[in-house]
Each structure stands twice: as C-alpha cells, then as structure tokens.
Amino acid sequence: MTYDFRKIEEKWQKFWAENQTFKAENDSQKEKFYVLDMFPYPSGAGLHVGHPLGYIASDIYARYKRHKGFNVLHPMGYDSFGLPAEQYAIQTGQHPAITTETNISRYREQLDKIGFSFDWSREVRTSDPNYYKWTQWIFIQLFNSWYNKEADKAEDISNLIAKFEKEGNQNVNAVCDEEVLDFSATEWKAFSPKQQQEILLKYRLTYLAETEVNWCPALGTVLANDEIVNGVSERGGHPVIRKKMTQWSMRISAYAQRLLDDLATVDWPQPLKDSQTNWIGRSEGAEVTFKVNGHEEVIDVFTTRPDTIFGVSFMTLAPEHELVSKITTPEQKVEVESYIEATAKRSERDRMADVKTISGAFTGAYAEHPFSKEPIPIWIGDYVLAGYGTGAVMSVPCGDQRDHDFAKHFNIPIPNIFEGVDISEEAYADKEKTIIANSDFLNGLPYKKAVKHVIYELEKLGQGEGKINYRLRDAVFSRQRYWGEPFPVYYIDGMPQMIDQEHLPIVLPEVVKYLPTETGEPPLGNATVWAWDVKKSAVVSNQLIDHKSVFPLELNTMPGWAGSSYYFNRYMDPTNENEIFSKGAIDYWQDVDLYIGGSEHATGHLLYSRFWQKFLFDKGVVPKPEFAKKLINQGMITGTSAFVYFVVARFAKDKQFYIAISKSAWGKVDEVIKKWRNTPPVNEKPFRFSVLNRTHSNVKYVNGSDELDIESFRNDVMNPEFKDAIFIGEKGKVIEDNDDVYIVGREVEKMSKSKYNVVSPDSICEEYGADSLRLYEMFLGPLEQSKPWNTAGISGVYSFLKKMWRLYHGGVEGAFMVTDTEPTADNLKTLHKTIKKVEEDIENFSFNTSVATFMICVNELATQKCNSREVLEPLAVLVSSYAPHIAEELWNQLGHTTSIATAPFPKFDEKYLVESSKEYPISFNGKMRFKIELPVDLSKEEIEAAVMAHDKTQEQLQGRTPKKVIIVPGKIVNIVG
RNA sequence: GCUCGAGUGGCGGAAUUGGUAGACGCGCUGGAUUCAAAAUCCAGUUCUUCGGAGUGUGGGUUCGAUUCCCACCUCGAGUACCA
Incomplete structure (x- = not known):
C-alpha cells in the first residue's frame, strides 16, 4: 500500500463535510476558543499559494485547540459587496450578484481542496439580505445615538432630546459639529420639527452633512481617506479631487481617544498599533484666538507650541479658509484670488509630490497678538491644510521649519525667542532643551512650564485654552455605487427618516444599468421601484411618490467596510432572524481569541471594526470593548520569477532570430555572437545583434535545478518569437537532442500574472496533495515574515509524508503494520521531545519549526525501526493539525471509528528525556x-x-x-x- | 524626511533565559539499487593557505555575543506639509 494522497484527501474531505466534524456548538460545556481569518473578497482571479498562508496557520491553531479540549469556532464567509463585480456589471450588463456567486463557488472549491476545518454552517455573505439586514440595523442604532463626553460613551438620542427640552444645549457636553449654536429649552420647543431634526443631525453618530469629500470622477464615487493611496484611488489608481457633497458620515472622531487608549489592551503587532496611533494622530497643545484688526471675526489656531507665542511674526490660513475672502484688503484682492485659483487647480497628487515649492499670498489684513497687541500680518499658503486643526496656524519661524522656509521666502522677520540658539539658517524645534527668551512673562522658562503658564494666561484673557487635537476625521459613509448595502432611509422634506427595524432588510432594487443617471445621481437613481410607502411600510414604485405617504428613498449605498465591521460577531449566531445574535451566543463566544490576516487592513477595516465594536459595547450589545484579543499579520508570499536570457540576430528583410543563452554564458555573449556570425545555422548572415535581453518564462517550465523545459517554453503561446529560437546551453553549445541543459535566471518578485510566477494551490494539491501544500507553506519560514515561494522545495515535505506513511506500513508489500510491542526508551524519547517541541511551537505560532521537528521525529523512528502503537498513535495526533488527511487515514487504520479531530493532544512526560x-x-x-x-x-x-x-x-x-x-x-x- | 522591521551557506531558514552557529529542507557532489528512468537508500556539502576564520560593517560589555549596548551601511514595509 502506497501513500495515495488523492484518494485519502478526497475521502476525508467528504467525511468531514458529511459528518459536520467541525460544527461548533453554541451551548457547549467546553471552554470556547474563537479562531478567525480575515474576511476575503471573492475575486474572479481565484487564489494563488500566497492567499491560504494565513488560513493554514489559523487552521492548525484551531485544530490544535480542539485536541486540547476546546469548543472551537472557526468560521469563513465572504465580503461579497465590492467594486470589481460592479465594474464588470457596467462593462457587460451581468448582474453583480451573478458574478459574485460564480466567484464564491470557485473560491469555495479551492478552499475545500486544502482541507480546512471551517464550520461552513456559519458562512455569511455581506451581500445577502439576511446579513445586511443587520448592517442596516446597526446604521439605525448609530443614527439614534449621540456621544456623551460626560459619560464618555454613546447614548440614546432620546436622552439628548430630553435634555434639550429641559435645559437647552448649554450644559450638554457632546461630540458634535463645530457650528452648533446655543439654545435654551424654550427656544428648542419653539423650533419647527425640521429645525429640530437639523440640530439633532449635528449630534448623531451617523449624520448627513455637506462635507468636503474625495471625489473620484473615474469611479464615479467618493472615497474614504484610507481608500486613497498617494493621492489616487487604491483600486484602479484614478485621480481624486476635493468636492463638497452631502454625504452620510460616521462620527468616529468621538472615539479617537478610546481607540488610542485601548490599543494597550490588545495583543496586536506593534507596527499595526503604530500605524493606528499615527492615523489617529493625537497632539496636545492649545487653541489660541487671535483678533483681526478692523473685523468682528477672529482666527482660531491650534498649536502644539503655545510656549512660542511671542515668536509669532505672521499667521497663515489655508487658501480654503472661510475668512480669507472677508479679510482680504482691496489692494491684495487680485493677488489672493489668483493664488486661490492656482492652488485649487492643483490636484491632491501634485500638492503631495511637490512639497518643496513655497507659495503663498498676503491678505493685507493684520491680526492682533493676544499679549503684545502688536499687529501680525495674515498670509495664506497651501502648506496649511484646511482639513487639519482649524485650517489656520500661528507661524513661528524660529521654531518651525515650514514657517521658517515661508518667512525666508517672503522676507518676513524671524524673531528669536530661544536662549543661546542660532536660528539664522534653520528653525530650532527641540522641546526638551528649550529655554524661552524675549517673551515677556515666559522668559527663562523651559518648554513644559512655559506651556502651562501661557495657557493659564490665555484662559485669563479668554483667548485660548489647552486642547487635544486628532488627525482622525469622521468617516464618509456614502458611496455613489450600486453593489452595496442600501440605506434604510427615506426623505421627508429633505430630512432623513429611518425605516423601522421590523421592516428590514430594505433589499437592493433592480436597475437596468449600473451607471450614474443622466442627472448625475447614483446608480440607484435608475431604479423604478424605489420609494417608501409609510402606510404600507413597503418599497413601492417611484411613480407613487406624493411626499404625503410615499417618499423617495436614499440613493447612495454603504461603503465596503460597513459589512465587514461586525461580521466576527454575526458568526456567533449567523442565522438568527430576530436579533443580530442571541444573548446566549455572544455571552458564550465573547470575542475573537486569535485573528489572522494581512497588515494592509491596519487603518481601514481594523479601525472601523474597533469603532463599531466600541459603539455596540456602549449600547450593551456586545460584552467586550475590543473584538480581537490577539492578532497576527501573516507575511506575503512572493514569487520566484524565471528569466530566459537572449540576444536577437537581425537579418535584412525584417527577419530576425532569437538566440537564448544559458546562465553560464551570460558573460560570454560576445563569443556566442562571434561564433554565430561566422557559422550561422541558417542560410543568411545576420547583420546586427541586440544586447543581452531577458523575458519572463512561466515558472511551471522550470525544475528544481533551474533547468528550462525548452520544448514547453518554445510552444507557449505567450512567446511565439521563441518558437524557432536556438538555445545555447551550459556547455556553450547549441542544445540538440537534450545533450545539454538551459539554466534560467531567477529573481524574487511579487506574485502576479504578468510575471508568469503565479502558482495556484489547486495545481499543488493535484500534484503533491493538500497535506504537502499545508506543510510546505508552513515550512517556508516564520508566519509573519514575507518569503519567496519556490515549488521545487516541496519535494522535501512530500517525501517526509511518504516516509511517515512507511513508518505505519512496514508490512509485506507495504501493508499496514503497527504492533503492540513495548516501545524502547529511544522510541519514547523521540516521541516526547517531539510532543514538547510541537506544543511549544504551536503556542508560539512558530509553525515552520514544528515541521522540521516532525521530520526529525520520523527520521529517528525510522532508524529505530519503531512500529509500536504506543508511539505511532500519539504521533498521528501531533501531525494531524498540520497534515489532517494523512493523520485521519492513519488514525482510521489504527482502528478508530471517530475522527482524529477531537482526539486528546498527547501528554508530554519529562521522565523520558532524562x-x-x-x-x-x-x-x-x-x-x-x-x-x-x-x-x-x-x-x-x-x-x-x-x-x-x-x-x-x-x-x-x-x-x-x-x-x-x-x-x-x-x-x-x-x-x- | 519620520516610524517600524530585517540583514546568518548557492537557496528557504534554525539556534526559546547570552552557552556546541548553520538544525530541518531544497539544490549540488559521489555512491548503492535499476537494462534504463522514476522512486528509494547511504555518504558529503560555510570558507579555509588546514593554523584557523566566520552570523551586514566598525567598536564595546562578557570567561563566552547571531543574541545585550553604541555608531554606521544596505534592504523591506508603513507614513508623509498634522502646526
């Protein structure tokens, strides 16, 4: 009996599916353990060997925890709304739901072949109405909430209304829009219902507001900050411009401090925490109010260095600042307006690419220094960002390099307020060693004391206070797309109304085309049945809209991150129709114990999910303020590209001939050419040779010794020019009848179709089996590191599996032979040191080293000629997390009738190692x-x-x-x- | 520029609290088996002037450093006018 992985793997995959071996129970007496993989988007391209890396690691851990007696939740599903399916729909007219379904089937097929222990009965899809019902439900909860800074949590909007009715808004300490005016209880009651709604919108955790958004004309939609990379769209690389639009936003800024603080409570990779910390961008300082000479208006600035206030020699406003037009003097008007026009034309990308050029304009107006009362010229400059702080800065050229550069460029004085520091060449930004000078009451003070003192003085004047500023902006939540969750929202007199929860889900309507309408409305504007009848509580035809009982529905859809921000909780009770999940389910499963996924989600998915988790925590829906205790970022698997090097011989009459040159001859191209020129193997003489060039060869034509399968390469339709090429081999001669080999060049590159280095897990499973694939992916190196894939190396783990098989099949003609003989001391020593090492490795997520340990173990037991059941039975369990199919088969042959999945993990005993x-x-x-x-x-x-x-x-x-x-x-x- | 992370044979990598550097595997070399090939097995494989030297470079701490400290170099990832 030989190791027939195809038969074995098919058999056990079928067994697991039929017996629901990995179904997790919600009412178990066992301790729970929740192992989660990041939600995949089912793309049409299918998986390459890099994708399942994290899934294999989490699967090993999940299987290990089952052996350790835990009730393990290990689900999988699909983040199935998204742009590619919609783009495909625009091009072909095929409904995105169909594309998505096809892609999911393909994805599932590939996953199944790898032998994962997912509980498929819990599968969720974000595009399924039974799922997005709860996405809409959470949206409504957010709409009906406000953030009470006093309690430091989200509260029901009814509390806020009650406060307004009782005492107005003066004593309300909420996170809300900037421009909320004060009102009394009497005034509140006097407001019209619409006015009241408008005010409440400024407090709600999701709100409708005109905001400056990142508009991507090519995609026809707005994008969130994390969807833009280097000033262009993350998907497609299209330009992005700033535009004012009425959009739904999420008041994530309310949670900035908690999102920052709670990073300390989770076991996540430091780089990931760093990038979240960076993205939230907390800075401590002061807000200072400057009066403007001759105007009612004042300019508020945020500064982290209020101690340098006596070093201010000018102010700079962002060109977009609302005060610019009001304070600009007639003499400066032309200059200022032309500057604003010029900066508005520059795209985000230009502005980012070109940070060195200093530009600005003087408004002609002056502000008044709060202490010295001296006039300070007010400039505008595009180095000041409208979206950060107040969009205005107090410029201290001696302490800030950008201010210094600006001052120098425009010949503005640079007063020095630091003791014993030369600021003629560059600004002095060191805080720790600073002693303030030329600064009235701050003279002689170090940084920290000066900051405290100046804030005290500003507060006394009523012109400033200590303030903490965050870079984190509220997140735009509307997308002008079709393939996303519809909002459960209709409009009465322009004011948004929530549809009652009991009528959810509001199902995505059918449209004839997926593009924006001719009037520029989002694709849902094409829907003909998209109006809300409040009497019938149903979606009805647009023709019935009368603004009395039938109203228009929201035309935007939700962004990609909506459905993925809570899916980990929905897995706990995925088919519940009455609740997002039952109390029992969430109380039992609590949170994710281990989350594995890519680091690219650091500032998107992982920040939004934490935000929603905290909101649901505030509302008492979930018991934990953080959803994942431990998180691991798996590294990327890169490809090992193969290159064929060649020169081209050119003849008259546009004819040319390719000569491929093997590795050892790259340095001797001249010799090759010379030889060829003198004795050409074709009838004509070439007149010109190209320099040494190279082209990708498909990696499947290259073996472990980097030898090219010349015939296959010749016949590849991707490179017809090599059909009749000659190949010069390692010996420096033309290869004929396989008398020499052609060695390719190799280089590590990103795995991609265009580089012909993509390896699919299916082909590996076909040739070596899923167990080999699983072992090899782990064997490549540490999980968190990026490492190159080279299929050649897989023979090592494949022969290991064959060797292990033989250990159990030492009978006549490979018959199964495991005996009840007493194990020797050596047998037990080998077994127990393996148990110890493998257990430690899995606990430390060091999966690569346990594969080596298995190899050593099997090598040793083979040398010892061990066939004792007492050793081989626990060995099967040890290996089963990594190579579950072979382990199940051996377990079965050992006489067990139930799956190895819940067999107890062998117990390590020190005494065998003495x-x-x-x-x-x-x-x-x-x-x-x-x-x-x-x-x-x-x-x-x-x-x-x-x-x-x-x-x-x-x-x-x-x-x-x-x-x-x-x-x-x-x-x-x-x-x- | 800033912030992180990493540099060990031909290659992927190992060395868990400072204690035998190069485990394990690929590749390579030689051999056995075979009519032959595949498969399998055995031996060797960091460099070396055979004294030794050696974990990116230079220094330091230590009886002892891949591991700790300082400076530098290279590569990778993230971020980028954040006041």
Whole structure:
C-alpha cells in the first residue's frame, strides 16, 4: 500500500463535510476558543499559494485547540459587496450578484481542496439580505445615538432630546459639529420639527452633512481617506479631487481617544498599533484666538507650541479658509484670488509630490497678538491644510521649519525667542532643551512650564485654552455605487427618516444599468421601484411618490467596510432572524481569541471594526470593548520569477532570430555572437545583434535545478518569437537532442500574472496533495515574515509524508503494520521531545519549526525501526493539525471509528528525556574545539578534573596553564588562557 | 524626511533565559539499487593557505555575543506639509 494522497484527501474531505466534524456548538460545556481569518473578497482571479498562508496557520491553531479540549469556532464567509463585480456589471450588463456567486463557488472549491476545518454552517455573505439586514440595523442604532463626553460613551438620542427640552444645549457636553449654536429649552420647543431634526443631525453618530469629500470622477464615487493611496484611488489608481457633497458620515472622531487608549489592551503587532496611533494622530497643545484688526471675526489656531507665542511674526490660513475672502484688503484682492485659483487647480497628487515649492499670498489684513497687541500680518499658503486643526496656524519661524522656509521666502522677520540658539539658517524645534527668551512673562522658562503658564494666561484673557487635537476625521459613509448595502432611509422634506427595524432588510432594487443617471445621481437613481410607502411600510414604485405617504428613498449605498465591521460577531449566531445574535451566543463566544490576516487592513477595516465594536459595547450589545484579543499579520508570499536570457540576430528583410543563452554564458555573449556570425545555422548572415535581453518564462517550465523545459517554453503561446529560437546551453553549445541543459535566471518578485510566477494551490494539491501544500507553506519560514515561494522545495515535505506513511506500513508489500510491542526508551524519547517541541511551537505560532521537528521525529523512528502503537498513535495526533488527511487515514487504520479531530493532544512526560550522561562541548576562549562524554551528576570540580586530564585539552593548551575554567554544569566548559 | 522591521551557506531558514552557529529542507557532489528512468537508500556539502576564520560593517560589555549596548551601511514595509 502506497501513500495515495488523492484518494485519502478526497475521502476525508467528504467525511468531514458529511459528518459536520467541525460544527461548533453554541451551548457547549467546553471552554470556547474563537479562531478567525480575515474576511476575503471573492475575486474572479481565484487564489494563488500566497492567499491560504494565513488560513493554514489559523487552521492548525484551531485544530490544535480542539485536541486540547476546546469548543472551537472557526468560521469563513465572504465580503461579497465590492467594486470589481460592479465594474464588470457596467462593462457587460451581468448582474453583480451573478458574478459574485460564480466567484464564491470557485473560491469555495479551492478552499475545500486544502482541507480546512471551517464550520461552513456559519458562512455569511455581506451581500445577502439576511446579513445586511443587520448592517442596516446597526446604521439605525448609530443614527439614534449621540456621544456623551460626560459619560464618555454613546447614548440614546432620546436622552439628548430630553435634555434639550429641559435645559437647552448649554450644559450638554457632546461630540458634535463645530457650528452648533446655543439654545435654551424654550427656544428648542419653539423650533419647527425640521429645525429640530437639523440640530439633532449635528449630534448623531451617523449624520448627513455637506462635507468636503474625495471625489473620484473615474469611479464615479467618493472615497474614504484610507481608500486613497498617494493621492489616487487604491483600486484602479484614478485621480481624486476635493468636492463638497452631502454625504452620510460616521462620527468616529468621538472615539479617537478610546481607540488610542485601548490599543494597550490588545495583543496586536506593534507596527499595526503604530500605524493606528499615527492615523489617529493625537497632539496636545492649545487653541489660541487671535483678533483681526478692523473685523468682528477672529482666527482660531491650534498649536502644539503655545510656549512660542511671542515668536509669532505672521499667521497663515489655508487658501480654503472661510475668512480669507472677508479679510482680504482691496489692494491684495487680485493677488489672493489668483493664488486661490492656482492652488485649487492643483490636484491632491501634485500638492503631495511637490512639497518643496513655497507659495503663498498676503491678505493685507493684520491680526492682533493676544499679549503684545502688536499687529501680525495674515498670509495664506497651501502648506496649511484646511482639513487639519482649524485650517489656520500661528507661524513661528524660529521654531518651525515650514514657517521658517515661508518667512525666508517672503522676507518676513524671524524673531528669536530661544536662549543661546542660532536660528539664522534653520528653525530650532527641540522641546526638551528649550529655554524661552524675549517673551515677556515666559522668559527663562523651559518648554513644559512655559506651556502651562501661557495657557493659564490665555484662559485669563479668554483667548485660548489647552486642547487635544486628532488627525482622525469622521468617516464618509456614502458611496455613489450600486453593489452595496442600501440605506434604510427615506426623505421627508429633505430630512432623513429611518425605516423601522421590523421592516428590514430594505433589499437592493433592480436597475437596468449600473451607471450614474443622466442627472448625475447614483446608480440607484435608475431604479423604478424605489420609494417608501409609510402606510404600507413597503418599497413601492417611484411613480407613487406624493411626499404625503410615499417618499423617495436614499440613493447612495454603504461603503465596503460597513459589512465587514461586525461580521466576527454575526458568526456567533449567523442565522438568527430576530436579533443580530442571541444573548446566549455572544455571552458564550465573547470575542475573537486569535485573528489572522494581512497588515494592509491596519487603518481601514481594523479601525472601523474597533469603532463599531466600541459603539455596540456602549449600547450593551456586545460584552467586550475590543473584538480581537490577539492578532497576527501573516507575511506575503512572493514569487520566484524565471528569466530566459537572449540576444536577437537581425537579418535584412525584417527577419530576425532569437538566440537564448544559458546562465553560464551570460558573460560570454560576445563569443556566442562571434561564433554565430561566422557559422550561422541558417542560410543568411545576420547583420546586427541586440544586447543581452531577458523575458519572463512561466515558472511551471522550470525544475528544481533551474533547468528550462525548452520544448514547453518554445510552444507557449505567450512567446511565439521563441518558437524557432536556438538555445545555447551550459556547455556553450547549441542544445540538440537534450545533450545539454538551459539554466534560467531567477529573481524574487511579487506574485502576479504578468510575471508568469503565479502558482495556484489547486495545481499543488493535484500534484503533491493538500497535506504537502499545508506543510510546505508552513515550512517556508516564520508566519509573519514575507518569503519567496519556490515549488521545487516541496519535494522535501512530500517525501517526509511518504516516509511517515512507511513508518505505519512496514508490512509485506507495504501493508499496514503497527504492533503492540513495548516501545524502547529511544522510541519514547523521540516521541516526547517531539510532543514538547510541537506544543511549544504551536503556542508560539512558530509553525515552520514544528515541521522540521516532525521530520526529525520520523527520521529517528525510522532508524529505530519503531512500529509500536504506543508511539505511532500519539504521533498521528501531533501531525494531524498540520497534515489532517494523512493523520485521519492513519488514525482510521489504527482502528478508530471517530475522527482524529477531537482526539486528546498527547501528554508530554519529562521522565523520558532524562539522560545519564552529557556530551560536554569543551571551548577554549569561547571557541568549541571538541566534546567529551561525562555523566550528568558530576560536580563542577569533577568535571574540571576530567576535562583537564583529557589528552585533547593538553594538546590545545600546548603547555600553557589556563587562567580560568568556566563550568556550567549540564551546558558547557570554557577554558580561558 | 519620520516610524517600524530585517540583514546568518548557492537557496528557504534554525539556534526559546547570552552557552556546541548553520538544525530541518531544497539544490549540488559521489555512491548503492535499476537494462534504463522514476522512486528509494547511504555518504558529503560555510570558507579555509588546514593554523584557523566566520552570523551586514566598525567598536564595546562578557570567561563566552547571531543574541545585550553604541555608531554606521544596505534592504523591506508603513507614513508623509498634522502646526
């Protein structure tokens, strides 16, 4: 009986599916463990070997935890709304739901072949109405909530209304829009219902507001900040411009501080925490109010260096600042307006690419220094960003390099307010060593004291206060797309109304085309049945809209991150129709214990999910403020591209001929050309040769020794020019009848179709089996590191599996043979050191080293000719997390009728590892020179005596007397001198 | 520019608290088996002037450093006028 992986894998995959082996129960007495993979988007391209890396690691961990007696939740589903299916729909007219369905089937097929222990009964899809019902539900909860800073949590909007009715808004400490005016209880009651709604929108956690958004004309939609990379769209790389639009937004800024603080409570990778910290961008400082000479209006600035207030020599406003037009003097009007026009034309990308050019314009207006009362010129400059802080800065050229550059460029004075510092060439930004000078009451103070003092003085004047600013902006939540969750929102008199929860889901309507309408409305504007009848509580035809009982529905859809921000909770009770999940389910499963996925989600998915989790926590829906205790970012698997090097011989009459040159001859191209010129293998003489060039070869034509399968390469339709090419082999001669080999060049590159280095898991499963694939992916290196894929190496783990199979099949003609003979001491030692190492490795997520441990174990047991059940049975369990199919088969042959999945993990016993002697490494000055075998129970003195008496010691010393002998019993002997 | 992370044979990588550097595998070399090939098995495989040297470079701490400290170099990832 040989190791027939195809038969075995098919058999057990079928068994697991039929027996629902990995179904997790919500009412188990066992302790829970929740292992989660990041939600995949089912793309049409299918999986390459890089994709399942994290899934394999999490699967090993999930299977291990089952062996350890846990009730494991290990689900999988699809983030199935998204742009590619919609773009395809625009091009072909095929409904995105169909494209999505096809892609999911393909995806599922690929996943199934790898033998994952997913509980497929819990599968969710974000585009399924039964799922997005709850996405809409959460949206409504957010709409009906406001953020109470006093309690530091989200509360129901009814609380806020009650407060307004009782005492107006003066004493309300909420996170809300900037421009909310104060009103009393009487005034509140006097407002019209519409006015009241407008005010409440400024407090709600999701709100409708005209905001400046990132508009991507090519995609026809707005994008969130994290969807823009280097000033262009993340998907497609299209330009993005700033535009004012009425959009739904999420008040994530309310949670900025908590999102920052709670990072300390989760076991996530430091780089990921760093990038979230960075993205939230907390800075401490002060807001200072400057009066403007001759105007009612004031300019608020945010600064982290209020201690440098006496160094202010000008102010700079963002060109978009609303005060610019009001304060600009008639004389400066032309200059300022032309500057604003010029900056508005520059795209985000231009502005980012070109940060060195200094530009600006003087408004002609002056502000008044809060203390010295001196006039300060007010400039505008595009180095000040409208979206950060107040969009205005107090410019301190001696302490800030950008202000310094600006001042120098426009010949603005640069007063020095630092003791003993030269600021003629560049600004001095060091905080710690700063002593303030030329600053009235701040003279002689160090940074920290000066900050405290100046804030105190500003507060006394009523012109400033200490403030904490965040870079994190509220997240735009509307997308002008078709393939996303519809909002459960209709409009009465322009004011948004929520549809009652009991009528959810509001199902995405059918449209005839997926593009924006001719009037520029989002694709849902094409829907003909898209109006809300409040009497019938149903979606009805647009023709019935009368603004009395039938109203228009929202035309935007939700962004990609809506459905993925809570899916980990929905898995706990995915088919519940009455609740997002039952109390019992969430109380049992609580949160994710291990989350594995890519680092590209650092500032998108992982920040939004934390935000929604905290909101649901505030509302008492979930019991934990963080959804994932531990998170691991798996590294990327890169491809190992193969290159064929060649020169082109050109003839008259536009004819040319390709000559491929093997690796050893790259340096000798001239010789090749010379030889070829003199004795061309074709009838004509070439007149010109190209330089040495190279082209990608498909990696499947290259074997483990980097030899090219020339015939296959010749016949590949991708490179017809090589059809009749000649190949010069390693010996420097033209290859004929396989008398030589052609060696390709290799280079590590990103795995991509265009580089012909994509390897699919299916082809690996077909050739070596899923168990080999799983082992090899782990064997490549540490999970978190990026590493290159090279299929050639897989033969190592494949022969390991065959060897392991033979260990259980030592009978006649490979018949199964495991005996009940007593294991030897060596057998047990091998087994127990393997148990110890594998357990430690899995706990440390060091999966690569346990594969090596398995190999050592099987090699040793094979040498020992071990076929004892007492050893081979626990070995099958050890291996089963990594290579589950072969383990199940062996387990079955060992006589078990139930799955190995819940077999207890073997127990490690120290006693089998106890040795009676130790082979001591003997070092001289720290360098190991030889080893001697000594009993372990020798004292230091006895060891020293034995070592010094040894011939080799004397040989090394050559008559010298050692200065010192270091002895660490059980470890090492080091002789110094 | 800033912030992180990483540099070990031909290649992927190992060395868990400072204690035998190069485990395990690929590739390579030689051999066995075979009519032959595949498969399998055995031996060797960091460099070396055979004294030794050696974990990116230079220094330091230590009896002893891939591991700790300082400076530098290279590569990778993230971020970018954040006041």
